[in-house]
Amino acid sequence: MPEAKETVLEIDLGNLAHNYHFLRSKIDKDVKFLSVVKAHAYGSDSVVIAKKLQELGTDYFAVAYVEEGIRLRENGIIKPILVLHPQFTHFEEIIEHCLEPNLYSEKILRSFISTAEKLNQKNYPVHIKFNTGLNRLGFDQPEIPKIRELIKNTSTIKIASIFSHLAASDDWQERDFTVGQIDLFRKMTWELVADLNYEPILHICNTSGVINYPKAAFSMVRSGIGLYGFGNDKTVDPQLKPVVTLKTIISQIRKLDKGATVGYNRVYKVEGPSRIATLPIGHADGINRIYGKQKAGVIVNGKYAPIVGNVCMDIIMIDVTGIECEEGDEVIVFGGPQHAVKFAEAGGTISYELITGVQRRVTRKVIPE
Structure with missing residues (x-):
């Protein structure tokens, strides 16, 4: 694919x-x-x-x-x-x-x-x-x-x-x-x-x-x-297959030194040399502010990368320190290796709210049967 x-x-x-x-x-x-x-x-x-x-x-x-x-x-x-x-x-x-x-x-x-x-x-x-x-x-x-x-x-x-x-x-x-x-x-x-x-x-x-x-x-x-x-049942969920997967890409990767801050209000401070990636998705797309400040994360080349700082309207920042990746690489927000239930629970909400909140400006891509 x-x-x-x-x-x-x-x-x-x-x-x-x-x-x-x-x-x-x-x-x-x-x-x-x-x-x-x-x-x-x-x-x-x-x-x-x-x-x-x-x-x-x-x-x-x-x-x-x-x-x-x-x-x-x-x-x-x-x-x-x-x-x-x-x-x-x-x-x-x-x-x-x-x-x-x-x-x-x-x-x-x-x-x-x-x-x-x-x-x-x-x-x-x-x-x-x-x-x-x-x-x-x-x-x-x-x-x-x-x-x-x-x-x-x-x-x-x-x-x-x-x-x-x-x-x-x-x-x-x-x-x-x-x-x-x-x-x-x-x-x-x-x-x-x-x-x-x-x-x-x-x-x-x-x-x-x-x-x-x-x-x-x-x-x-x-x-x-x-x-x-x-x-809505941990014994049943494995028998069902999530229909949607939300994906995005890495727009830019920035190297930061200890003490640098990331995003609005400087709420995230890096504790050592770090690599921070920006993604073209934000709360205007349905990834709300509740998922920021390391509460939730995304999957980059099979590795978990936490969302750092505040979620912006059109951008989120993730910590990719130690993850092999480059600008243009695919990122899975939820679906595939990261179940939407897990992502939603990290933000204190439910899968219903998460999946229905994906805004219409996000391109829909149909995978035929």
Whole structure:
């Protein structure tokens, strides 16, 4: 594989396919699979990722916002797309682009019904979200009679799925709470569908749910972070393959004597003769200031090089003393020999925040399957 000549985020579609097949192997063949591609497919490229997943046979997609779904439609994605957090002002766009809204409160349910009626819709697919303990979006159990009444009194919409979101499916210490969420979801669903003459899709399992609670798969599962190579479990992570690798190059190497300082505010002082390399990547690219001051480091020719001084907007400095390297050499920020989880933990955060934070000015490079 050719070395990077600039800062690039490599997207490995072979690894994506591996993760998809691994996760599907954990569920029954008749259980549908929803692929979450919000936030630019967790910081990569939503169109590239969605096209590959559509080719692989995913049943559904999910995005956070309407504009994300429109982008997929405009780039050839024909599978159903669930919009997880739609806003009132975008309802007509949702219908125009055949997107499917998550309706999570009485106000938003009434509003979407009104829009659907105005646009002469019939049986437009919508998704109903229950709050079972995460306490973000969703209907609470006492609201079910009102939902049932509103749905029975209109022919403009039809429930495509009913779903909820597990709060701690990756934490075995919270097993009782998770089982309680699953049981409550089952009870709420029975209460809502009792009067329906059809069966909506049911889903509550996220990636960790698929792995730890496969019996709660119902008729569909959702996976986001798992598709990109992270299982939230040290026993599962080795079976997944990270889809993205962030690479950059050495711009310049400077020799410094003992006592010299590096970067803004002179926060790093070299303790002896040192070689300091500058890299063309900084907090404007998603490598935030939390990773500076030797908290995290990068890989240069197979060796670990700590980030020294404060992270700058477009530049970080690393200590390459004792490492054979020269200007123009490739540097791996995360991915490959340095797992993103390890890099993120060094800064006191999680892989989700790290990978979704890679900014759009970083060139995306697709590695085909």
